[in-house]
Amino acid sequence: MSVTAPSPPWRPLSFSALAEWPVVDPTPAFLAFARSAPALVKPDAAPAAAPLRPAAEAALRAPAKDGAEARRFFERFFRPWRREGAASGFLTGYYEPELPASRTRSAAFSAPLYRAPADLLRLAPDAPLPEGLEEAQGFARVDADTGRLSPYPDRAAIEAGFLEGRGLELVFLTDPVEAFFVHVQGSARLRLPDGETMRVGYAAKNGHRFTAIGRILVNEGELPLEGADMAGIRRWLAAHPERAAGLMQRNRSFIFFREIEGAEAEAGPIGAQGVALTPLASLAVDAALTPYGTPILVDAPTLRVEGAPFHRLVVAQDTGSAITGPERGDLFTGSGEAAGALAGTIRHPARWTVLCPAGEEAGR
Numbered sequence: 001m002s003v004t005a006p007s008p009p010w011r012p013l014s015f016s017a018l019a020e021w022p023v024v025d026p027t028p029a030f031l032a033f034a035r036s037a038p039a040l041v042k043p044d045a046a047p048a049a050a051p052l053r054p055a056a057e058a059a060l061r062a063p064a065k066d067g068a069e070a071r072r073f074f075e076r077f078f079r080p081w082r083r084e085g086a087a088s089g090f091l092t093g094y095y096e097p098e099l100p101a102s103r104t105r106s107a108a109f110s111a112p113l114y115r116a117p118a119d120l121l122r123l124a125p126d127a128p129l130p131e132g133l134e135e136a137q138g139f140a141r142v143d144a145d146t147g148r149l150s151p152y153p154d155r156a157a158i159e160a161g162f163l164e165g166r167g168l169e170l171v172f173l174t175d176p177v178e179a180f181f182v183h184v185q186g187s188a189r190l191r192l193p194d195g196e197t198m199r200v201g202y203a204a205k206n207g208h209r210f211t212a213i214g215r216i217l218v219n220e221g222e223l224p225l226e227g228a229d230m231a232g233i234r235r236w237l238a239a240h241p242e243r244a245a246g247l248m249q250r251n252r253s254f255i256f257f258r259e260i261e262g263a264e265a266e267a268g269p270i271g272a273q274g275v276a277l278t279p280l281a282s283l284a285v286d287a288a289l290t291p292y293g294t295p296i297l298v299d300a301p302t303l304r305v306e307g308a309p310f311h312r313l314v315v316a317q318d319t320g321s322a323i324t325g326p327e328r329g330d331l332f333t334g335s336g337e338a339a340g341a342l343a344g345t346i347r348h349p350a351r352w353t354v355l356c357p358a359g360e361e362a363g364r
Contacts, residue, residue, distance in 0.1 A: 004305055009084040009126065010354070015075050018047070018353065020299050020311040028281035029295055029313035030070035034059045034273045036293040036317055048291040049356040056293065071246040074313070078295060078355035089327030091300050091310075093346030094185050094284065096269045096335040099178055101171045101190035101198065109172035113188075116204040116256040119144065137253075137321065139207030152206040154252035159245070170257055177237050180248045181230070183255040186267035186320065189335055199260035203269050208252035210321040216250055230344025253321060253351060268332060271318030279334035280305065284318035289326050290354075292316050298329065300350035305342065313355075327352040 015021050037056035040049050055077035064070040102109035121130070121142040130149050133140050140154040151161045159176075171190060173179045182188045182200075190198040195208060213227035223232055237244040260270055268277035271284070273292035290296075294316040303310040314331065323330050331346060333339040 003075070005301050008323040011084055012351070013082055018080060018297065021080075024297065024311055024313050026070040026074055026313050027064070027067045028278055029315055030064045030073060032057070032278040032281040032315040032317060033293065033295060034063060035278065036273060036315060038277055039252060039273055040293050045296035046291065049293055050311055052291070052293045053311065055357065061356065074355060075245060076297060077092045077358055080297065080353045081356050082351070083327065083351045087299070087349055087351035089329070089350040089352045091211060091303065091329050091346060091348050091350040093331045093333050095338060095339040095343040097178070097182055097185055097188045097331045098336045099173060099182070099188055099190055100193075101188075102193055103171055103198075105169065105172050109123045109174055111173040111176045112169040113171050113179060113200060113257045114158075114163055115170050115258065117163060117166060119154055120204055120206070120256070121149065121322045122204065135207075135255045137205065137209055138147045139205055152208070154206065154208050154249075155254045156249040156252070158206070158254050159249065162176055170259065171200065176248070177234070177244065180251075181234075182257075183253075186255060187260075190268075200257045201260045202255060202272070203258040204256045205321065206241040206252075206254040206256075208254070211251040213247050214325065216247065229347070230340065265299065268335065271332075273317045277317060277318060277332045278315075279332060280312060280337065281314050282317045282332040283314040284320045284323050284330035284332070285299065286324050286326065286328060287316075287319040290316050295355040296329070297353040297355065298331075298350050299353070300348045303346060303350075304350040310348070310350075 033055070037059045039045065040052050040056035041060070058077065061072070063284055064073050105112070119141050121140050123136060123138050123140055124136070129136060133149060133151060136151060139152060140149040173182070187199070187201040190200060192198055198221065214223070214233050217223040217233065217236060218225050218228045223236060237247070255272065256360075268279060271277045271282060272287065283298070295313055296316060297313050298310065300310040318330070320330050327350070329350070331343075333343040333346070
């Protein structure tokens with residue numbers, strides 16, 4: 001799949017052929033696309049985003065005032081493409097936790113989130129990998145004296161003290177389980193003791209592959225498949241405190257964070273595209289296959305959101321290490337407890353209809 005016309009088995013359709021299109025409210029997706037637009041028109045924007053530039057310029061020049069204008073915008077600048085055959089996509093959800101935190105360690109706040117360390121190197125995407133780094137997932141450890149690369153220590157080693165004494169602690173949470181789920185979500189809105197709100201977001205990772213601990217619990221007979229949502233996993237961890245740390249460490253991936261300053265108080269966290277996410281309209285995708293800014297109509301009829309089957313237009317604006325493949329997405333559900341409850345239940349088959357640019361003539 002690409003932002004330009006995809007290759008088979010993707011085939012073009014008309015909007016009139018999409019049964020779900022008349023009932024979709026495109027307004028949230030237009031807001032999300034408009035947030036992507038400044039990144040799409042920058043001189044240093046990724047080449048893959050170039051076909052989206054006419055639509056982005058139009059969104060900045062004349063924002064849609066209502067749903068009817070938003071619908072005309074997408075129909076003017078895009079054409080739908082859909083994979084032939086049965087629906088083969090899969091949708092999950094994520095959110096921005098809201099948690100108490102402190103900038104200083106104490107008995108009440110003892111679980112750190114870390115800044116990226118100086119010996120963590122982001123690998124060039126196309127660079128050949130040295131032996132032993134085939135699974136490095138874009139990051140490795142670099143020896144300051146020799147320049148030699150090696151795999152970065154995993155979650156267990158870091159939690160055993162590998163980073164101690166470096167002053168890398170960004171902020172402290174109340175509980176290691178909460179810190180673990182902030183790693184899974186990739187961002188958080190934190191309430192500090194003085195009433196200040198602090199936003200943290202993804203900065204880097206240690207390069208180890210993400211492992212879903214819910215899948216481990218299912219495979220080992222600890223939880224039934226239908227009970228392995230976020231709430232079920234949390235209940236298991238609370239019921240087995242002596243085994244919780246060991247289970248979480250089986251996810252060897254470890255996330256490093258940065259403080260997000262100057263973010264709009266009411267906006268969502270900053271996604272991988274560098275723009276604020278929009279609840280129920282921003283999608284994390286495999287960015288190697290789907291350029292940021294791409295609108296996607298997601299049809300997941302077995303998922304009910306706000307009392308109705310999920311048929312929504314969303315925009316690719318984020319990514320995640322567990323999101324791989326052309327029809328795999330993670331829906332941003334918002335911030336706080338209610339958004340987390342919804343995100344934790346989303347594990348649904350879905351059909352992807354990708355909106356690809358209609359061509360330069362559409363921008364005239």
